[in-house]
Amino acid sequence: QLQASGGGLVQAGGSLSLSCAASGRTFSNNYVGWFRQAPGKEREFVATTSRSGTTYYSDSAKGRFTISGDRAKKTTYLQMNSLKPEDTAVYFCAARPSSVILSQLRNAYAYDYWGQGTLVTVSS
Numbered sequence: 001q002l003q004a005s006g007g008g009l010v011q012a013g014g015s016l017s018l019s020c021a022a023s024g025r026t027f028s029n030n031y032v033g034w035f036r037q038a039p040g041k042e043r044e045f046v047a048t049t050s051r052s053g054t055t056y057y058s059d060s061a062k063g064r065f066t067i068s069g070d071r072a073k074k075t076t077y078l079q080m081n082s083l084k085p086e087d088t089a090v091y092f093c094a095a096r097p098s099s100v101i102l103s104q105l106r107n108a109y110a111y112d113y114w115g116q117g118t119l120v121t122v123s124s
Helices: 024-028 102-106
Strands: 002-005 008-011 016-022 031-037 044-050 055-057 065-070 075-080 089-096 118-123
Touching (some): 002 089, 016 031, 016 118, 031 065, 044 065, 044 075, 044 102
Parallel strands (some): 008 118
Antiparallel strands (some): 031 044, 065 075
């Protein structure tokens, strides 16, 4: 199971840190990623990290967001800085146990497990 938390209301330019805690069989995932879905829009890729620490970001997240993992705590984090109103969305974490070509990880179908989502609202 994956449990996402840390969402909330923040002003534009502010920061939030999201957490994704893994339990059960998902704890040995090769990849953990973050996606987001704004009202009326499709779910979109934000960032992903591998067990080895390789990271991959969307263009909108690059330079503002940082994904990291703490294997001992079985938790993956998404530090979001310089938030913009267009970052408002429900953020989901997802995990994939098996290996895959890195470029495939920007697709939601590449992930096997999903958390319940946490709402991030950025006010202007």
